[in-house]
Amino acid sequence: MNPIWSPLRQDTLFHPSSLLLEQTSVLRPEHSSSRHDTLNASIPFTLADGFSMPEPTPLPAVAEESDPEDAAPHIERQLRAMRNSAGFRLIADSPLLLQACQLDMDFPPTRQDYVRQHLTALLRQKSGKALDPDVLQITFSNNDRPAVDDNGHEHYRVSLSLTDVALASFEPAHFQALSRSTLADLSLCENTPVLTTAQMFKLIGELPLKRNYHAVLQAFRARHEATWRTLSRLAFLDNLARQLNHRHISRDGYWLALDAMGLDRSPIDTDTISMSGRGEKSEVRILTLNGKRVPEIFQISSKTTSHCFIHILGAKGNVVEYISDDPRQMSRRLLAAMNASGLYGQVFLSLEQHAGIVAEAPLIEGDLFTALTQAWFAGLLADSHARSTLDLLRPVARSLALAGAADLWQVQPGILEQIPAASKMAGQVMASYLQENHALALNPEQVFIAYQPGYSSNPLGNPRLPPTYIHTPDPRPISLSEALISNYRVDHPAGYIDHGGGTIVFLDPTGQGDSEQGQLLEISPQALEDYIRAFDFLTWMTQRVHDFWDQRRTAIEQAFRTTFISQALISLKRGSLTRSTFDLLVETLAPSAPDQWRSLGFFVQGALIDGMQQQYTGLLVLEQPGSPNVLYQAGHADAFIEFADDTALKLHLNRATANPEWREAVMRYVPRRHHQRLDYLLKLWGGTQAPNPPVSILRPWTDALYNPDTRQAMSHSLCEKRLEDTPFAFLHQLLKQNARDDAEDQIVTSTQVTLADWTDRLQQLQRLLVPMSLLLTPALVASLATEIGITSLAIAATHLPGSRYAEKNQALLATLTLGLLQLAPHTPRLLRSLSRIVKPAVRNRQTTAITLNRALGTRPLRRQFVTPRQTRLEKFFHTDALLKRWTVSTAVSSNLLQVHAWKLGKRFLLWTSDRGQARTLVVSSHGYYTPWSRTVKIPNGTEIRTYAPHGYELVDPKLHRVVNKNARPFARSNTAVHSVMQPTPLEPLLLTDKLIAGTSLPGRLKNYSLSKFQTTTSETYDEIASVVGNSRASPLRGWLPPTPMDVLTVRNRFGMPPPSLADLFESLSIQGIHYDRILLVHCRCAAISALMNRSPVYHAPTASSVIANMA
Secondary structure, three states, X not given: OOOOOOOOOHHHHOOHHHHHHOOHHHOOOOOOOXXXXXXXXXXXXXXXXXXXXXXXXXXXXXXXXXXXXXXXXXXXXHHHHXXXXXXXXXXXXXXXXXXHHHHHHHOOOOHHHHHHHXXXXXXXXXXXXXXXXXXXXXXXXXXXXXEEOOOOOEEOEEEEEHHHHHHHOOOHHXXXXXXXXXXXXXXXXXOEEEEEHHHHHHHHHHOOXXXXXXXXXXXXXXXXXXXXXXXXXXXXXXXXXXXXXXXXXXXXXXXXXXXXXOOOOOOOOHHHHOOOOOOOOEEEEEEEEOOEEEEEEEEEEEOOOOEEEEEEOOOOOOOEEEXXXXXXXXXHHHHHHHHHXXXXXXXXXXXXXXXXXXXXXXEEOOOHHHHXXXXXXXXHHHHOOOOOHHHHOHHHXXXXXXXXXXXXXXXXXXXXXXXXXXXXXXXXXXXXXXXXXXOOOXXXXXXXXXXXXXXXXEEOOOOOOOOOOOEOOOOOOEEHHHHHHOXXXXXXXXXXXXXXXXXXXXXXXXXXXXXXXXXXXXXXXXXXXXXXXXXXXXXXXXXXXXXXXXXXXXXXXXXXXXXXXXXXXXXXXXXXXOHHHHHHHHHHOOOOOOOOEEXXXXXXXXXXXXXXXXXXXXXXXXXXXXXXXXXXXXXXXXXXXXXXXXHHHHHHXXXXXXXXXXHHHHHOOOOHHHHHHHHHHHHXXXXXOOOOOOOOOOOHHHHXXXXXXXXXXXXXXXXXXXXXXXXXXXXXXXXXXXXXXXXXXXXXXXXHHHXXXXXXXXXXXXXXXXXXXXXXXXXXXHHHHHHHHHHHHHHHHOOOOOOOHHHHHHHHHHHHHHXXXXXHHHHHHHHHHHHHHOOOOOOOHHHHHHHHHHHOOOOOOOOOOXXXXXXXXEEOOOOOOEEEEEEEOOOOOOOOOOEEEEEEOOOEEEEEEOOEOOOEEEEEOEEEEOOOOOEEEOOOOOXXXXXXXXXXXXXXXXXXXXXXXXXXXXXXXXXXXXXXXXOOOOOHHHOOHHHHHOOOOOOEEEOOEEEOOOOOOOOOHHHHHHHHHHOOOOHHHOOOOOOOEEEEEEOOOOOOOOXXXXXXXXXXXXXXXXXOEEEEEOOOEEHHHHHOOOOOEEOOOEOOOHHHHHO
C-alpha cells in the first residue's frame, strides 16, 4: 500500500527545510540533538531564550571555552522543565508569544545606555570618528565649593566622563553646579583637536535628553501596558503553580490567590489570563512607602479566616503566611518581607533623603495586576533610572523565559495520527470484520484475496458456435483494505472452464501477497464479497471525515495558528520580515482584527464540459493600506514574503514555481484530482517546461478551447477571493473539502462496479454487432440501440461521486460519436427499416396498429391548422399555483359544463372541469421503458392503478371506458404494498411484485417514459373535453353515478426529451396538486421489444355490472 498522505503532516505544518536555518556558524556551544531556538536574532532579545534571569556579574578577561557536552544536558533539562510548566502551555501556542517578543524588543534601554547611544552619534557627527563617551572626560574645578566624599575628604577637582556629564543633565541642580565650575578648555582627544571640552559641554546642555527619554518611556507604556499586565499575571500563575507543587504554599493559599485574580480554576487559555476581575473571598493590600506603591509585593488575605499570604514577584522560596487583621501589623510584615528578599534595595534610593519612611498597606479595589502594572509604570517614569534592566523586568521575567523556551521547530502533533485516510479506515473496518465474523486478530494489510488459475482449461462452444464473451480473471492479489476500497467482486472465468481454478483468501506476513508462502484461511470469498457489497464504505467514510474535521476543528485551527506564530518568529530572526510587518501580523491574530486576508488560486481545467475551475491553495495575502503586502505560504520554509504590488508578487511566483519544493508545498493544499494538471501548469508558469503541442497542428487556435488553463498559466493569471473568516478557519475548511474529494475519488461504489460491468458487456456486444450491421437491418437497429445504451451508461457514470473527469470526457465523446457519426448517416435507412418493422406480420392488422399506438406512437401525425386559443394565467383552484389555461367551447360538451386545459409545465396538459379538481387523475399517453430506466417513488397518499402488467403492450381500452369504469385495472400500488385487482387472466404463479410494479422495491414503481398518444383522428382534445365533462354529469342521466375524473396528456415539444413518471409526479408536487388515485393508461413494455414487435399484448378486461355484483 502507498503511504498515507495527510494534509496535516509534519512537513505541512512546518516544512523540514527550515532545519537548514541551523547553520554551523550560528550554533551555540551547548547545541545538541534536542532542537531548541539556536538562531542568531537580527534584533537581540533582552533575555536569552530558555534561561532564567542571571545575576549581573563581571565577565572574566580570559576564559577557556567550555566543553559543549557539559553545558548541553543542563540546558536541555532546563528547557524540559519549562516546557512542562503550567505557564508554558498558555503562552507557547498563542499570540501572547509574539506580543512577548514585541515587548522584549521594544523594552527601553536604561538611562545610561540611552545617553551613551546619543553621545556616540553626536561624537561621530562632530568628529567623523567612532569615539567612546565613557573614555573621554571633562575636568571640572571649583576653589570655593569643594566636594566632600563619604570619608570627609575635600576635592577641588573632579574628572567626569561624557556619559556621566550627560546623566547629570537629568538633574538640573547637579548640572547647574557643574556649569558654575571651571573647566579646562582642552581638546577632548588627540585625534580631534578641533572639538574642545567647552564645546562638548555646551552641546550636551543643549541636548533634550530628559524630555526625549521620557517620551520613549511613555511610548513603551502606551503600546505594551496591556501586554505587560498579561505577562505579569502569567508569570505569577506559573510561579504560583510551582510553589504549590513544591509545597511552598498551602492549597488554601493557592485557591485564595486565584480568587484574588478573579479565577475559580486554573486557566486553560490566554483569553482567561487577560481577563480582569476580583473574587469575593479575598482582599488585597499593597505596600506603600511614603505614599508610593511598591509594585512587586502585595498581600492576599481571606475575608473569613484572616489568613494572610505575602507574595513577592520574582522571589523564590516559601510564601510568608500568618493570621492577622491589624493593618499596622500587615504593614510591618510586608516591610519585613521586602527587606528579607534582598531584591528591593533600589526602592529606598527613590525616597526623599530628608523625610522619614512611612510604610502602609492600603486595600486595593478592582483588579490586582492592573494596579501593580500602573504602579510599575509610574515608578519607571519617575525614578527607576538607577535600576538595571533585569530589575525592571523582574515582574515579567518568568514569562519572557517561557517565551524563549518555545519550540519553534514544532514537533509533530498527535492529531496527525487521527486523520481518517481511506486505506487506514478500510483496514480498521476489515480488521473488525475478521474479528467479529471469523475470530481472527489479523492485520488486513497482510490478508490477501486472489484468483488462483487451475491446472487446465477447456474452451466452451465449437468453431461453428463460439462463445460470444470470454473473460480471464486477474490473478493479482489485493489486500482486504484494497478490496474494500475497490468494492471487490469475486471474479469468474467466462467462455471457458478452468479446472481447479478458484478464488482463495490467504495470509502473507511479509505483506507481498505471495500465495506460495502464505497460509490459506477458511474464509469464503463469496461471503467476503457479500460483506463488502452490503457495507457502504463511501457513506461511512464520508461521515467519518465530516465528524473528524468538525469535532476537531479547534485543535486543527490551533495547529495552523501555532505554525503561523513559529514561522513569523523565524522569519523575523532571519530578516525576511521587517519589524513593521511583524507587528502587522501580530495585529491580525487579535480576535477583533478586520478581515484583510485573501486567498490566491490557479485556473485548472477539469473535464471539457466543466470548463476551468478555480483551485485555491495555501497561498494567502495580507493587505494593509499604506503598508507592504505580505504573502503567507503555509507549510513552506520561506513562509512570509513581503512585496509592494502585484508585479512584485508575480515576479516572486515566477521564481517560486520553478522550485520543486515550493510546488510540493502547494500541492499539499490541493486535492489529488488536480495534482498532475496543476504541477504541469506551475512548471509552465515557472518556465521549466515547454507547453504541450496543440491538439490539432492544422488548427492550433483550437488549443485555447481544449486547454484554456494553459493560456492562463502562460499569461500568469491568478484567481483570488477575500476570506470571510480567519486564515486558519479557511485552511481547515480547504483541507476538509480536499479530504472529502479524495475519498470520493478513491473509493469505488457498487453503482460504479455495476456500470463498469454493463459497459464492458455492451461494448463486447457492439463488437459482435458492428460487422453484421453492414448487411442485416435488425443488426443495425440492435447496434444503434447498443450504442445508445453505452452512451447512457457513460452519462450515468458522470453522476457518480467524485470528479469523474475521464467519465465526463468519455460521455461527451460517446454522445458526439452517436449523434454525428452514427445516427446522422443512417437516419434515412433507419426510418425505412422502422417502417418495415412496424408492419403487421403475425397479428391482426387492426390489433397491431392499436397496440403500437399505445407503445411508441410510430404512426405519422397529420399536421393541420390549429385555431388560436385564448390562454389566460389563472390560479389553479385551491392551490396558490398560477397556471396558463384555456377553456374548451361549451358547444362541444353536451352537459354545458366548461372544461379547462391547464399547462402543467412545458410537457403536460391537465384537463379539469370548471367545478373544481377531481380526486382521480387519468394519464393517457404512450409508455415504455429502457434498460437504463430507474424506479420512482410513489407519492404519499396516492394510489397508482395500472391497466397492463409490466413488460406488456396495452390495447387501447378507450378513454371513455376507463372514466366510466368499464375497463378494469390490472393492479394497484401504494407506498406500502403492490396487489393485483382480481380476477386476472394471468397465471397466479406469475403475479410477482416485478410484474405488478416493474420492481420488487416496496413503495416504488418503474420510471416509465411517456409520450403523446393523441392524434388528430384518435382521442382528440374535443373528445377528452367531452369525457371530462361527462364525468361531472348528473347521476339521473345514467345507470351509475359518475366519478369525477381529470385527464392528463403529454405535449410534443421539439428538442426536449420525453418526460417520465418522475417528471409527472414532480410537476404535480411543485404546483401543490394532489390526487388520491392516478390511473396509468399506457403500455409498460420495453422500447426495443415494441419496435421488434415481440412484446406480449394485454387486453384490459371489462368490469362486471353493479347489478350482477349486487346479486
